[in-house]
Amino acid sequence: MSGKAFEAKTLRKTVLDMAYAGSTVHIGCAFSIIELLAVLYRNHLRYPDDNPLAVGRDYLVLSKGHGVMAQYACMRELGWLEDAVFARYFSDGSDLKGLSDSRIPGLEVTSGSLGHGFSVGVGLAMGAKLRHTDQRTYALVGDGEINEGPIWEGALFAAHHQLRNFMVIIDQNGFQAMGRTEEVLRLGSVQSKFESFGFEALTVDGHDEAAIDCAITQLWESDCRAPKALIAKTVKGKGVHFMEHNNTWHYTRLDPTTYAQALFEVTGSTQ
Template identity: 50%
Template structure:
């Protein structure tokens, strides 16, 4: 049966899940996952319809992570929703685990393969068009990074979505002001997003991507809107959010945890919500 999870996904629990995966898998991209925690937590709590017993239900809503390197944020949500078996997160990046460091559509609950930036969004608008042709009541939530907005295929996809009036397509930009090698505005400035998206004929909002109340309010507007235009949410976030020594520090794009930093980060998360 299609339903919303209704389960509260605590930010500190999700971030601890990410830390655990990164530690056992000796993996990177922690900061990239942390900037999206609240965005996914609120989404999975109240705005994505799915069937826990049939993850491929033909009328489910779709969560598409084009910013594939932030996938641990989704894995954490799927773990807490009992979609993923804990074995896979406990053995992240190890033999026998389904989970890799980039989003992979072979994993239950993951709808697109991401990582080659600018590709996941093209698949997402294709999904949205197929849903429109089938006259189904389904949403496609597509997550991209602000660095990913440098890709030409992103803007081609946005033109396509607007041309076909894909009102069921909801773009979420994780605007944490960083990409792999520096500040997004210094590498190739794609701002201002709001003006550009509106000129591309998107219904557009901005929010604090770490404020659950703001995120919920904007999602509510996006999913309830009867406007024929596709939707876009610009979520202003902080890379590494939740751990003081990781916040707004791009070294945590590629830095791996050691025993000391893992212990410090875990201790800081205790008592947070």
């Protein structure tokens, strides 16, 4: 995907425009993964002929499917989605939904039932290993999502089969729908947990694009045969001060005033 800019402010503006046009939610959890997706699409994901359905493509599974507006924004930069669909987001007849939907080319899995996408990603990685291809699979999960049992069942399977072509990226923004992750169900050290399940793991600032890129490269270039885990320390609502660390923006909708304020913080303009 080299040659594509995937600028964070442009991606955030697209998310705001979509959320406002559709009067929909999940802005904060889309903003926390903007830089992660930008780096993946710019530097790591391989799509032969820029085709989201190419047979030999890498797989990106957005297991935290409610963050899908951030992925839609990247797909717009790639030219996979036309500009017109964004103005009609969530309107009658719109193909784009508020959760990841595999009927949209570029979205590998219908997700939203948390924990589900991770195990599907493990299965895709196992399939690639059995076919002896060089395809890589990334599964992007939330930190609240790793409360779910299927995450750890899939992790055991991935480690047992030495799926070194599989990387889970944990968006550790510290919140889930109903509160702080540490208050809902204490996680402890996420890196230590994945290491204890047989993963090679690193922790990184999830908004530092250079650090993200370096960590992903380091994990892939490692001689270790274990599956990979990248724990990304992020900020829910990153980029708009009144959304940052404010969990009400998990379900809050934009009105004309907050839309203009958020646009100005992201782009320096209210247009």
